Amino acid sequence: MSAAIYSITENRASAMDFSEPVYIDELTVGYVRPILQSDMMGFLKPYTDEMWVGIMLGVLSISVSIYIIMQAQRYIAGIHNSMYTINIPHVTGIPWFPTGNSGRVVACTWLLMAFILSCVYRSNLMAMLVSPKVQLPFSSLEELAKTDITLWVPAGSRFHEALTAASPTSTIGRVKKNTFLSANGLQGLKGYQNGQWSLITYKGPLTYTLHRDFSQQVITLIKLPIISFPITQHGYCRFYIMPEGIFKVNLLSLGFPKNSSLKPPVDKIIRNLREFGIIDHLFQKQVSNATECLKPLGYEIERAKKALALQDFYGVFSIYLAGLVLSLASFLLELKRCVHQ
Structure with a gap:
């Protein structure tokens, strides 16, 4: 045997x-x-790639729509329409608002869309930080x-x-x-x-x-x-x-x-x-x-407290640094122009 x-x-x-x-x-x-493990691009994970592309197309279409409406009303919007569209989701100051009923309807629609997008983004990001998936x-x-x-x-x-x-x-x-x-x-x-x-x-x-x-x-x-x-x-x-x-x-x-x-x-x-x-x-x-x-993967993570590491902020810091570099380059160009004038 x-x-x-x-x-x-x-x-x-x-x-x-x-x-x-x-x-x-x-x-x-x-x-x-x-x-x-820490994810450098974790701040992009709350939305899929298709969703980010849709948001960018939405920003572009709203900017073009406001520009066309302002041109039809013989109002020179200039760069204000683009800055208005971008500033709304970032919750920054808005020094300019479209005039006329048509422009305001489009602007208010974008306000509502930006509010929903930002709320969902913050909620998904918080859920990913509290209960990460492996x-x-x-x-x-x-x-x-x-x-x-x-x-x-x-x-x-x-x-x-x-x-x-x-x-x-x-x-x-x-x-x-x-x-x-x-x-x-x-x-x-x-x-x-x-x-x-x-x-x-x-x-x-x-x-x-x-x-x-x-x-x-x-x-x-x-x-x-x-x-x-x-x-x-x-x-x-x-x-x-x-x-x-x-x-x-x-x-x-x-x-x-x-x-x-x-x-x-x-x-x-x-x-x-x-x-x-x-x-x-x-x-x-x-x-x-x-x-x-034998329990599903992530069970022990759900019970533990998730501490954020420095690597989790590398992606956000890189975008912030890129913005500072672009702002500095723009400032130097303006300064150079003023010196020549």
Whole structure:
């Protein structure tokens, strides 16, 4: 009888007999959990690129509309119409207001639009700062195939067999270019823990690695002269499991030589343990701390306070600096012109 459980495949079934399924599991991929980082262009994220283009087109169209209306009323608006349109969203002083009913209707419409846009922008920006979102490197095998992340595959596994038989245009076939095949399980686990590659195996063992890693992060020993005891601190999860599994139903069983007399009594024991829920209970008991790492990404961020770093303001500072440079250049040009006059 084998000392470990194996997934039942056609090749293995032809060489040995398998017991009643001890556990039913799915293949999945584990990888380093992304962390929240400062975003230099975060001030642009409240709106999409299409929305920013629409706002710019709106500013341009309103400026042109006011200019046309003022020209029709024989009023020389000059640069006032453009400055009026731009100053409204920035909540700056407005030294000039369009005259006539037509110009005022257009101006008031833009006032209302600018008020709505600014309120939505501030609300979205505040929501992003309070509850930031972190994107997973991949959440399915299709997304993994589009990245350059190395996938460690155990040699002789069910996924290795599927990888060998897959066509180059299939999802599994497209992953093949990034795979690293090895029979050294310890090497695969170390590379996974060091962030060197992603690891494909059954969800149960990956869940156990999450439990072990989380437990090592949160348990600390307090040593006193007479006694030492462990305390639990606020831990964190360094890894995550791909939400979408592969080969959803995998029967994991014990292996026996063909026509072994041990198979019937072992089948009866496994069947009783499974029907009474003892196997599931023992498994959940061994992975109790993994539940924190299996929660949706961003859950622990929502509970924590988001402190703004200096890098979060680099984008705004760069625009402010560009404005200062343009203002200084304009001032120097005006000064030069006045000297020549």
